[in-house]
Amino acid sequence: MDSFYKYHVFFCTNQRAPDAERPSCGRRCDAERMLDYTKKRVKTLGLAGPGNVRINKAGCLDRCEQGPTVVVYPEGTWYTYFDEADLDEIVDSHLKDGKIVERLLIDQPS
Structure with missing residues (x-):
């Protein structure tokens, strides 16, 4: 069965309190703004659209210590990013050309 989208991308935008024990992706690199930036770029x-790419926000993806995090399905490829240039590279390389951006990969959980 074919997926409705070629790539479905989820941005963790979870925001924990500033004094929380764990970090949160939403507070790092302004995740909500980065999500909007990526949506516009796509x-x-x-x-963008059915049969191609969909960008969505997500609550906690439970990888915040390695974040901010983005996961691309259907492969389940986990990325981190630091700025718009990193997101441009993910869009251009992975979403446009189908090539994983090795330098931004987050190790897969054991």
């Missing part, structure tokens, strides 16, 4: 490149 639309500008004509990659």
Whole structure:
């Protein structure tokens, strides 16, 4: 069975309290703004929509210590990022050309 989207991308935007024991992706690198940036970029490149790419926000993906985190399905490829240039590389390499961005990968959980 084919997936409705070629790539379905989830951005962790979870925000814990500033004094929480664990970090949160939403507080790192302004995750909500980065999600919006990526959505606009995917639309500008004509990659958005059924059969292609969908960008969604997610609550906690439970990888915040390694974050901010983004996961790309259907492969389940986990990335971190630091700025718009990193997100551009994920969009251009992975979402547009199908090539994983090795330098931004988060190790898969054991």
